[in-house]
Amino acid sequence: MLQPTWLVDTLAVVMIAISTYCVARLVAARVWGRALHRDINVAHVAMGTAMAGALVAGFRTLPDGAWDLVFGALVLWFGASAARLVVRPAPAAVDTHHLSHNLTHMVMAGAMLYMFMETSSSSVAAATPAAAMSLMGGARGSAASLGGLTLVLVFILFASAVWHFDGLTRYTTARRQLAPVASSVPAHGTGALMATAVAAPAGATTAQDVTMTDAAQAEQAHWLAPRLEMGCHIAMCITMGYMLVLLL
């Protein structure tokens, strides 16, 4: 029993678009000298490409086994980052990730690793992971050897998607122009700092450094806005959850 092709093709297109956008984010941040969650964006590129390849039979990405290494490395990276935060909590700062952030992405990378291991070890004779998933998804009875784990991963991914969707309103912008105010920047919290971090030149230390044209600055902030990164994360979680459901 095969999945409806329009659905998997749509998901694959979305994943490719997200991967492309995240590559553009990385390049743009480097060119414009902006702060960015590089590990997140690299992970999104890898996950998006891998999922597109798994969804569409004709889309060849990396050779068998290569994705296992990539996602194994990402699991280790985010796991180590999380452990580092547990041992030595970092002060709130612009470029500081939080424990939940690291753990969520560790789970996502782990889910990808799990999916690739399941499809590669499947007894289903399939030419590609996509074909394997298609066949497994239609099989009666669970195709995943660890069905309980699959279900837990699905719950975590969907909870993360919903949680971040709720948080999206925190980063809705009313307008992009600058407005003079009497007070200075709030001294506490990192959310707004993070929200503006992507718009901040990495080397800016004085007022003069930020006197670039408002329009250019706003344009850069627009393309590198945190809410877009969150949107990518939400789409990734849903697509990954769907692929895991097909393994159930």
Place this chain on the structure above:
Amino acid sequence: MATTSQAMGAMGMTRRPRSALAENWSVPDRRRMLQLTLATAWLLDAVLQFQPYMFTRAFGNRMIAGMAVGNPSGLAHQINWAARTIAHHPAASNTAFGLVQLCIAFGIAWRPTLKLALAGSVVWALAVWWIGEGLGGVLARGPSPLTGAPGAVVLYALLAVLLWPRDSQRRREPAPFIAARPLGAAPARAAWLVLWASLAYWALEGVNRSSEGLHNMITAMAGGQPHWLSSLDTSVARVVAHRGLEFSIALAVVFALIAAGTFFSVTAARVTIVVAVALSVIIWVVGQNFGDVFSGSGTDPNSAPLLILLAAAFWPSPGRAVVAPERAPSFEPVGI
């Protein structure tokens, strides 16, 4: 590394990027957390709806039509009509079903559309309960609470009402639990009582109290499940074999105690809620096999997770106001 905000602060300027929505954003309180959990359940439902099996005629001809069995003829006729209609247009109808659930999930998660989504979820849930679940089998012979009676989807509707984002104006003191906030404690407790007392009643009704009733039901569930789950089912079925009546009575007693639980003292109510959660977990694993999601044809995780969510909404919170959500600092770290 300086940020734009810091640099502009030195200039007496700051960016004004936040909309009214962002300015009014607050850290999710307990009720909001439960609403988000409800949204997660809807999201899972939506994604399960997009499984390959649901796009086939079997979804209408077997799954929906199967709900007509045992129901009164009038209801069965309506279910069969819906089943035929769905089977004639399986892709279109299933896509529509999945998208509706997706909209409900993200409507609840998106604060500006919360009320609309909750209201929509009530309408959708009742429609699905009627046509898609045959009223959860409550009019059929011997609906079993172990297999999901009175129907998972009606619990979505109940949760939408109890988690409605308003606070009853008739009381001045803090609500004793989250579910009491929109309507007050008495109606919420009444809903809890009716629900769990109904489960107690159905546990003793018809075939459920026969000596082999439980055994046959659990054995039937084992088919098509992963090996570890079917082995568990088989083991439990062996334990309850020939002891259906005893287990049904015990189950009914526990359900009845849970039904009365929210009327007890705070400590007793908390114990009752814990028991309700534990029993729901057991039912979810053994009686419902995780909503049959491992079979490729499960449309939802069944009623047990929703009973757990409901229990969380009735968790007593004495001495702490749960009326006003805590206003967040304007700038809160984000977890992405």
